[in-house]
Amino acid sequence: MSKEVKAWGAISPEKTEPITITRRAPDDEDVGIDIKFAGICHSDIHTVRSEWGKITYPLVVGHEIAGVVSAVGKNVTKFKIGDHVGVGCMVNSCRQCTNCQDGEEQYCYSGAVMTYNGKDPKDGTITQGGYSQYVVVDQAFVLRVPESVPLDKAAPLMCAGITLYSPLHHWKAGPGKRVGIIGFGGLGHMGVKLAKALGCEVTVFSQTYSKREIGLQLGADNYIATSEPNVFSALTHKFDLIINTVSASIPLELYLSCLRRDGSLVQVGAPEKPLVISPFSLDAQRVGLHGSMIGGIAETQQMLDFCGEKQIFPEIERIEASYINEAYDRVLKSQVKFRFVIDISTM
Structure with missing residues (x-):
């Protein structure tokens, strides 16, 4: 069944604040993820402020997501409850075009479905991102986080890393x-x-x-x-x-x-x-x-495994959800070394 969760969303180009959103029920191919950390990307700010095109408010951004699997559909074979996982900038694609078949889903000729401000093909709603407690994603677009990668530092790898x-x-x-x-x-x-x-x-x-x-x-x-x-x-x-x-x-x-x-x-x-x-x-x-734009799912998994093996992690500053607006201001002033990561437990 669908689930109401706490989130932090943009209600206008100038303001973000706590809101509640509804996540759809997982289908047979879906993974339900309890989000633990979400990175702040400059793209989030561009989107919130309508600098990259029209958006519908309220909108929850965030495409650097790290969390723990809490639900799986009956056809899910890649993940089990308790696994550490991540979600990056896209949550679906046509899967039929040449680029998708080549594992380059980010270049899908029909347009990859972005993690936020996209159109979810499963229910037609606008996709909502990772500044939230929970998300449901098709298993084909979920990434396994190696045990050697801390979840808070895994989050920025989903965009900045790839x-x-x-x-x-x-x-x-x-x-x-x-x-x-x-x-x-x-x-x-x-x-x-x-x-x-x-x-x-x-x-x-x-x-x-x-x-x-x-x-x-x-x-x-x-x-x-x-x-x-x-x-x-x-x-x-x-x-x-x-x-x-x-x-x-x-x-x-x-x-x-x-x-x-x-x-x-x-x-x-x-x-x-x-x-x-x-x-x-x-x-x-x-x-x-x-x-160049992010990477395909297979390449992103390769990157995560490489970072786990070589112990390559982003330099982060963990923040509470209530600090998001201040964090945006600091990003715009280049006053962060080097990536803000939201602790979702503070939401």
């Missing part, structure tokens, strides 16, 4: 490869940890040296302050792969000039304004400008 792991994996980052990470926030610090664990030489591009010490502690081999004069002239043709995590307009041509022949600049940040480049900055060394 968003960086996927391009590193796809573009074959590994020993002998030089990787640059633009931005050193919630996404960027995971990029540094993952690239280093994969055996790469890692360089952070940040505006200032304010986070240089912790950047080197977390695994960066080099830390570049891009506000310093003439920094790019010494970096020409140095990198195989550069991943841009920032959601602001930056001079991409300068970073493209840092790539070796056939190198790739991958955009994972989502700035509001269009990107501007000259075709000559691509032609000169046959470099590529690419996009």
Whole structure:
């Protein structure tokens, strides 16, 4: 049967507050999850404030979910009650198109069903996210959290972790490869940890040296302050792969000039304004400008297993639910090192 649960939802672009939502009853393929922790992603804030398109209020956001299985449908074979599990940015897809068949459900031609502000194909309702006590998800989109990964630190891996792991994996980052990470926030610090664990030489591009010490502690081999004069002239043709995590307009041509022949600049940040480049900055060394969006379910599970094996976890600050509005303000001011995680038991 359906279930009413406590949640923290946006009732307008300016305000979030405690609300109650109804979760549908699990069907034969579903897993019911008692949510323990939910990470705060910048995407949550963009969505709440209607900056990425129209939404229907009230809306519960949150797509970095970690919890414990409390119910399973009769056809569920992947999970049992008591398992530690996670849910990321999507909760369904068509499963029939080429991309879905290839395990790249995030690129579903019909459009993957997002964890919040999507349309649940099972009951037609608007999907509600992880700032809540409980969620029901089809087993095909639930992830197993290894025992070696603490649940609070597992939550940000569902978005921040896979968003960086996927391009590193796809573009074959590994020993002998030089990787640059633009931005050193919630996404960027995971990029540094993952690239280093994969055996790469890692360089952070940040505006200032304010986070240089912790950047080197977390695994960066080099830390570049891009506000310093003439920094790019010494970096020409140095990198195989550069991943841009920032959601602001930056001079991409300068970073493209840092790539070796056939190198790739991958955009994972989502700035509001269009990107501007000259075709000559691509032609000169046959470099590529690419996009990447989270990862498929199989790849996300691979990332979680890798993080469990290598003990790679995000740097987090645990907060109570009542602090969410203040946390949003701090995210916008870049005053978090590096990811807020909501303790759902405080809801």
